[in-house]
Amino acid sequence: MVSLPRSARLAAWGTAWLHSEASLDDVVDRVRADDEPHDAVDVPGTATATGLSEALVALRGEGTKAFLVALPAPGDPSGLGGPADLNGYAVDAGEAVISDGAPYALVPDVRTFGPPGDQGHLVTWMIRAAEPAPAGPSLADADKELTTSLLAAGSILTDLDVPSWRPEVEALLGDIRANRESDPLPRAFPPQAQAVAARAARLLAVVQFALGDDGGALTTSEATSRRSALTPLERASRSALAAACNALATR
Missing domain, CATH: 3.10.450 (Nuclear Transport Factor 2; Chain: A,)
Structure with a gap:
């Protein structure tokens, strides 16, 4: 995990x-x-x-x-x-x-x-x-935005060749595709928060690997295209992970 x-x-x-x-x-x-x-x-x-x-x-x-x-x-x-x-x-x-x-x-x-x-x-x-934290999106809204961003990324995420030089990514992609469950948060957190935290954390790790290393991109144009497609997903993953981890504090 x-x-x-x-x-x-x-x-x-x-x-x-x-x-x-x-x-x-x-x-x-x-x-x-x-x-x-x-x-x-x-x-x-x-x-x-x-x-x-x-x-x-x-x-x-x-x-x-x-x-x-x-x-x-x-x-x-x-x-x-x-x-x-x-x-x-x-x-x-x-x-x-x-x-x-x-x-x-x-x-x-x-x-x-x-x-x-x-x-x-x-x-x-x-x-x-510190000043008080501004209100963030609700868990439901953050989850919806994550799903929308994942769909918008389309085949970019599916076709990532990151596993060819980052083997640990293959297991994360497998977990995401299979929608495998895990409980990364304390038991007091609601089930939706657990599910969103697990999915967002995996997606964030995969996207950060890809954005941090363009080793699999054949051309500069392909690398730029990958980055344009994955940056919104990276942002949505951070937002969803934060919303999930804050769910006990904000409900």
């Missing part, structure tokens, strides 16, 4: 914890996955770096009622309400977690270490001042 972005995992599991549907240890374990233990800096009321669990407890004490994920991209600051410096950090990272109820956001700073094939990650969550 494709892994969700760290901020998506933190928003989903952190909100489940705030709703008494998960333990704090569950949140930390799900967010950390195979990383080294996560740190947090600039935590309210704390002068030094802390662990992620201490940061979440502090944010709850500041009034946080839920966490919302933002998955922005250059030119598309979706899910971000500002200020400008936060938007800049979040767009650079490609993700952020916005507190609902307190004027803060968390942005992960990820450092990779180790040789190829045996790499690890050091993750520090930077807590920054």
